[in-house]
Amino acid sequence: MASSSTLSSLVFSHHFLPNNPSKSPLLPFSTTSSHNPPRIRRPSIEASSSNSRRDAYVIDEKTQLLLERYGIDPSELEPRRDKKSRRKREEVEKQLPEETKAPRTTHKLLQVLGGKARRKKLLSPKGMDVRPMMEVVKGAAFGILQVAGGSPAFLRPGRWLDLYSGTGSVGIEAISRGCSEVHFVEMDPWVVTEVLRPNLEWTGFLDVSVIHRVRVESFLEQAEHSLCKDGPFDYISVTPPYTAVDYSILMEQLAKSCLVGKDTFILVEYPLGTAMLDSCGCLVKVADRRFGRTHLAVYGPTWSQKKRK
Numbered sequence: 293m294a295s296s297s298t299l300s301s302l303v304f305s306h307h308f309l310p311n312n313p314s315k316s317p318l319l320p321f322s323t324t325s326s327h328n329p330p331r332i333r334r335p336s337i338e339a340s341s342s343n344s345r346r347d348a349y350v351i352d353e354k355t356q357l358l359l360e361r362y363g364i365d366p367s368e369l370e371p372r373r374d375k376k377s378r379r380k381r382e383e384v385e386k387q388l389p390e391e392t393k394a395p396r397t398t399h400k401l402l403q404v405l406g407g408k409a410r411r412k413k414l415l416s417p418k419g420m421d422v423r424p425m426m427e428v429v430k431g432a433a434f435g436i437l438q439v440a441g442g443s444p445a446f447l448r449p450g451r452w453l454d455l456y457s458g459t460g461s462v463g464i465e466a467i468s469r470g471c472s473e474v475h476f477v478e479m480d481p482w483v484v485t486e487v488l489r490p491n492l493e494w495t496g497f498l499d500v501s502v503i504h505r506v507r508v509e510s511f512l513e514q515a516e517h518s519l520c521k522d523g524p525f526d527y528i529s530v531t532p533p534y535t536a537v538d539y540s541i542l543m544e545q546l547a548k549s550c551l552v553g554k555d556t557f558i559l560v561e562y563p564l565g566t567a568m569l570d571s572c573g574c575l576v577k578v579a580d581r582r583f584g585r586t587h588l589a590v591y592g593p594t595w596s597q598k599k600r601k
Contacts, residue, residue, distance in 0.1 A: 353399060396482060402461050405431050407447075407468030409495045414461055415487045422458045422483055425531050425561055429583050430465060433559050433590070436579045437527070438469075440557065440596040446470055450526025453477070453551060455508050460488045460501075462529045462559075467497045471527065475502045475519070477511050508532070508542075515551050524553030534563040547573035558591040 402414040402424055416424050425433075434447065441448035447469040454463035454476045463474040474497075478484050484505050492498040504511055528551065530542070539562055546552055554574050562568060564585045570577045575591040582588075 353401060356401070396486070398487060402427070402459060404461075404465055404468050404495065406434065406465070407470065409464065409468040409497070412495055414459060414464065414491045414494070416459045416461075417483065417487060422480070422487075423533065424459045424461050426583065426586065429561065429586055429588055430462060432581060432583070433462075433529075433588055434465060434469060436581075436590050437557055437559070440578050440590070440592050448526070451475075451522075452527040452529070453525040455511075455528065455530050456532040457488065458483060458531070460491050462531060463501070464491060464495055464497060466527060466529075467500060468495070473500050473502070475504060475525075477504045477506065477508055479505060479507050481505060509545070512545050512549055512551070515549060520550035524556055525551050526555070527557050527559070528552065529559040531559075531561045539566055539568065543569065543572055555593050557593075557596070560589045560591070562587050562589065 397418050398415045399418055400413040400415055402416050404410055404412045404414065405427060416422065435444075438444050438447055447466065449470050449472055452463055452466040452471045452474040454460065454466070454474055457463055457476040457478045458480075460476055460478075463476050467474055476488060478488055484503060488503065489498070492501050506514075528546070530546070532542070539560075543560070546558065552558070552573055552575070556575065557578075558572055558575060560568065564582075564587065566587070568577070568580070568587075568589050572591045574593075576594055576597065577589060578592040578596050579590040580587065
């Protein structure tokens with residue numbers, strides 16, 4: 293029986309040495325002509341199929357929740373080819389009739405972080421068509437607001453306007469921590485019916501909530517004729533789809549709106565690479581923090597800067 297060293301040398305010579313041993317490339321001073329270099333057999337590498345590549349990037353709900361809590365977008369882990377095919381598939385699905393589209397479903401990955409509804413689970417749509425504010429960002433946002441408002445232990449009472457509300461997790465957090473009323477602005481009828489309203493009913497906050505099923509731009513334009521008579525909001529949260537909004541136009545529209553007063557706080561979630569001004573109308577930037585590829589800017593009155601020092 294051959295020894296293990298003998299077997300290893302045989303395998304090595306089979307894969308790496310040329311057919312003619314006298315012309316071995318391992319010899320430093322080979323007599324082989326430079327015009328006819330020896331052919332070396334390379335060991336084969338088996339490439340994985342595209343289906344197995346896609347399967348390797350399937351993320352379960354627990355892993356997705358963990359990634360979102362630490363500021364990592366699960367879609368960023370997908371290979372570039374898969375992300376392109378996903379975008380193409382989404383574009384095709386938008387053009388399909390409603391009856392041929394895959395049914396939209398929900399799951400309970402979100403929860404209320406503080407206040408009287410603390411730890412209550414909230415519905416959110418499966419997939420990336422609605423992107424709720426990550427819990428680590430939401431917790432930091434309310435921590436900043438509480439300190440800037442002069443009461444680190446709780447949120448200063450007031451009225452809240454939740455723009456691009458989606459699941460309603462930000463506005464619900466506001467009510468749970470002490471806000472008296474929240475206005476939710478969400479244009480997707482399915483999200484309003486199957487996600488936002490059930491979340492408000494589950495937490496018991498439907499009676500102190502107002503849902504506006506309209507585009508944010510239209511809502512801000514119409515506000516002068518409806519909501520402005522009640523005065524400005526104390527808090528405004530802005531969490532739009534990153535690719536569906538021009539932040540410079542949106543912030544300019546907010547700065548000129550009657551819904552913003554001299555004591556209003558504005559939370560803005562924006563993506564990496566977006567330039568945000570140091571002020572919004574009469575408000576100054578109180579904080580600007582980064583969570584992975586997500587940024588959070590907080591604008592508030594000038595007196596709130598002293599509270600944070």
